Amino acid sequence: MHIQIPSPAKFSSLPLLFCLLFATTVVHATPATRMGDWQRIMGISRQAIANPAWLATPEWRVFTDHMGQLASSGIDDEKFREAFNEQARALPFSHYQLLRTRRGETPAEAAMDLHRPTPDTAVLVVRRFEESPVAMQEMVVRLQAAAPANLILDLRELSGGAFPSAVTLGRHLNRERVDTGVYLSRRWFAQHDTYPNLAAITEIEPLGTLDLDAFSERLRTTGVLRLVLPPHAEPIFDGRLIILTSRGTASAGEPFVYSLRRRPGVTVIGERTAGEMLSGERFPINADWQLFVPVADYLTADGEQLDQVGVAPHVEVPAATALQRALDLLAESRP
Numbered sequence: 001m002h003i004q005i006p007s008p009a010k011f012s013s014l015p016l017l018f019c020l021l022f023a024t025t026v027v028h029a030t031p032a033t034r035m036g037d038w039q040r041i042m043g044i045s046r047q048a049i050a051n052p053a054w055l056a057t058p059e060w061r062v063f064t065d066h067m068g069q070l071a072s073s074g075i076d077d078e079k080f081r082e083a084f085n086e087q088a089r090a091l092p093f094s095h096y097q098l099l100r101t102r103r104g105e106t107p108a109e110a111a112m113d114l115h116r117p118t119p120d121t122a123v124l125v126v127r128r129f130e131e132s133p134v135a136m137q138e139m140v141v142r143l144q145a146a147a148p149a150n151l152i153l154d155l156r157e158l159s160g161g162a163f164p165s166a167v168t169l170g171r172h173l174n175r176e177r178v179d180t181g182v183y184l185s186r187r188w189f190a191q192h193d194t195y196p197n198l199a200a201i202t203e204i205e206p207l208g209t210l211d212l213d214a215f216s217e218r219l220r221t222t223g224v225l226r227l228v229l230p231p232h233a234e235p236i237f238d239g240r241l242i243i244l245t246s247r248g249t250a251s252a253g254e255p256f257v258y259s260l261r262r263r264p265g266v267t268v269i270g271e272r273t274a275g276e277m278l279s280g281e282r283f284p285i286n287a288d289w290q291l292f293v294p295v296a297d298y299l300t301a302d303g304e305q306l307d308q309v310g311v312a313p314h315v316e317v318p319a320a321t322a323l324q325r326a327l328d329l330l331a332e333s334r335p
Contacts, residue, residue, distance in 0.1 A: 109157075112139055122143065183219060219295070
């Protein structure tokens with residue numbers, strides 16, 4: 001990206017604030033500054049990426065060699081960011097991206113929608129699990145008031161999100177105890193050369209609160225966290241449950257599907273999920289970029305990895321036809 005720099009005389013006629021903003025823009029566009037950003041990206045990655053074994057893979061070496069060369073070239077910032085994210089897709093782990101800094105933008109689509117295609121069936125579309133569970137709690141109240149005989153849980157656009165909202169919905173669908181799995185940070189792998197086996201998983205003390213700050217603090221101090229939902233006696237949806245998935249169903253949505261698909265009477269229709277299940281955190285790189293880093297690896301309660309694997313449906317169909325297949329299945333089962 002070529003930028004014409006005004007002469008000092010022209011600068012003197014501009015407001016000081018504009019000059020400072022312009023100068024900052026120019027600095028962030030220079031290859032030298034980009035190399036500084038790249039070195040910061042590498043420093044954060046080496047310290048924060050959950051499993052150091054990922055950084056010893058051929059894919060990581062290819063990635064760092066290629067992006068290091070691009071960082072020293074004349075490529076503009078946005079093209080560098082796009083190349084970073086494209087190349088990162090070939091890595092043997094997910095949740096590694098160079099993102100634009102959040103600036104208070106409102107998402108284009110609502111996190112959830114609820115509608116009734118037939119009198120006895122409700123469709124709940126969930127696009128993301130928001131950090132605050134308040135909206136999900138309100139949706140659960142709406143579902144209880146609607147009292148449908150059948151619920152189609154449409155997760156085809158679910159990109160992930162925070163576990164408190166996922167837990168709120170999950171507890172409306174099940175009142176039994178649920179062991180949601182184990183999270184392992186760099187601290188764990190610094191002390192162990194492998195994953196915990198099933199016996200070790202059961203010995204990990206469960207997190208006693210459904211709080212994001214407590215989640216982060218436990219990982220920081222112990223390096224391992226097990227999230228177990230206790231049984232409860234609150235009202236639940238106990239009708240026919242069908243879950244729709246796609247290759248875009250990712251992150252927090254994947255253990256959610258994995259847990260529910262094992263319940264009797266639950267049918268998962270669609271495509272295998274994305275296989276992008278790790279716990280990520282944002283780190284600032286400059287005024288415009290944040291590095292999204294997988295700070296915790298994940299295992300299901302029975303020791304399975306979902307990252308790079310995904311969750312298979314019971315009925316495999318293209319995601320675009322999954323809703324109609326679910327409605328047809330419900331119609332076939334009506335007396």
